[in-house]
Amino acid sequence: MFVNAIDGAREPLDQLKAALDASxxxxxxxxxxxxxxxxxxxxxxxxxxxxxxxxxxxxxxxxxxxxxxxxxxxxxxxxxxxxxxxxxxxxxxxxxxxxxxxxxxxxxxxxxxxxxxxxxxxxxxxxxxxxxxxxxDPVPAELQQPLELAASHAIACRGAIDRLDIAELRLIVDMLLLRLGQELCRSSTMGAGGLH
The missing domain is CATH 3.30.450.20 (PAS domain)
Incomplete structure (x- = not known):
């Protein structure tokens, strides 16, 4: 199903509901x-x-x-x-x-x-x-890919930062998570034949 955030769903809403349920x-x-x-x-x-x-x-x-x-x-x-x-x-x-x-x-x-x-x-x-x-069962750290391991640690770091309630640190960790997400997405598309 193709959804455009500006124009809305281009296919029936029941497909959108099915996608949400599956996720x-x-x-x-x-x-x-x-x-x-x-x-x-x-x-x-x-x-x-x-x-x-x-x-x-x-x-x-x-x-x-x-x-x-x-x-x-x-x-x-x-x-x-x-x-x-x-x-x-x-x-x-x-x-x-x-x-x-x-x-x-x-x-x-x-x-x-x-x-x-x-x-x-x-x-x-x-x-x-x-x-x-x-x-x-969690994947042992030594078997995780470096990007996945870094993302896992950054998510744990974000949880700890939330308890500190320091907005600047929260922003820095969010930027790190965003950048790691971009790299994970890029590496997964490269692994799928380089399609973008």
Whole structure:
């Protein structure tokens, strides 16, 4: 399927939905900085809040993240609150614990936006279920390709920097991650016959 970010989907939306489902996307969220309220869609409300009936209802962050695993809650809330003051890219991997006791691994990615006066206004993001990835045996460092190993360490570094809440360091690591991603993409296209 071909999607143009400006013109929209050029093929039926059911193909876009199938692609999102295959990639693990299970929901979306929005956050209002002025009201400090989250709005989850049905998928996010089910996974994060444990109640799909909360979809579309403005709720406090604590309620919106009620199913975050107790061992991951403090770090996740600290990271989100820090970005709630500064704005910027939000990327977090954490576990959820359903009311039935099922543990899932979630990748949460979004952005917190600022107005021209610097005030944080709102945020949008998606959540992906990456439980399958988390369950796979990790590849030993000595068997990883150098770019993949560097990217893995940079991602871990980004997680630690988020806990420091230093915007300049976060920007430097984000630039490194972007550059590593470009090199990984270039090397994968070269490995596929050099097609660009």
């Amino acid at each position: 693990g996307v299970v929901g979306t969220w929005t956050w209002s900085g002025s009201q400090d309220r989250c709005i989850l869609d049905a998928g996010a409300a089910c996974i994060l809040a444990g109640d799909p009936g909360l979809a579309g209802t403005p709720i406090r962050l604590e309620r919106a993240k009620a199913c975050v695993h107790p061992d991951d809650r403090a770090a996740l809330f600290h990271q989100f609150r820090a970005l709630g003051r500064t704005g910027g890219l939000f990327v977090a991997e954490y576990r959820t614990l359903s009311p039935e006791g099922q543990v899932r691994t979630i990748l949460d990615r979004g952005r917190i936006f600022r107005a021209s006066d610097g005030a944080v206004t709102h945020g949008h993001g998606i959540i992906l279920d990456v439980t399958e990835k988390a369950c796979q």
